[in-house]
Amino acid sequence: MSYTIDRLIGNAGFEEVDKRTRQALTDHGFGVLTEIDVKATMKKKLDKDMSAYRILGACNPGMAWEAIGLEPRVGAMLPCNVILREVAEGIEVSAIDPVASMTAIDNDELKQVAGKVRDMLLKVVESI
Known part of the structure; x- marks a missing residue:
């Protein structure tokens, strides 16, 4: 089971x-709510270079x-x-699959909510 919802965009730059x-x-x-520039953080903390990566x-x-x-x-x-x-x-966009991440929690009602959120994130990724 994949734990992300992925899309590759080959016709636009990172900031776009x-x-x-x-x-x-x-x-x-x-x-x-939050944003982490992983590339900048790795450079600052470890003096390591990497391709653009943002969470x-x-x-x-x-x-x-x-x-x-x-x-x-x-x-x-x-x-x-x-x-x-x-x-x-190009630029790969990956969103967490909430259904996959919620498998650790034994709560069927929560899994239903996770399914709704997954459907929403699928639409997000498809519309980029």
Whole structure:
């Protein structure tokens, strides 16, 4: 089972895909709560060079509210991370598959919420 929802975009630069990703997230009810520039962090902390790599911590407040109501400790697995990374063929966008990440929690109602969020993230990734 794959743990991410992926799309390769070969006809746009990194910042353009970032902009399109943020807009797609907004259009589907998500906000970006956190952002990590992994490339800059690795350079600063380890003096290592790598291709562009950014992690966006995305959250749909309604879905988060529902999930936390069902399983209060699920916050340890939030927000839904979406990564953008530069690869030879272009920019790869990968969103966490919430269904895959929730397999560790034995709660069928939570798994239903995760399925709804996965459907939303599929639409996000498809629309970029």
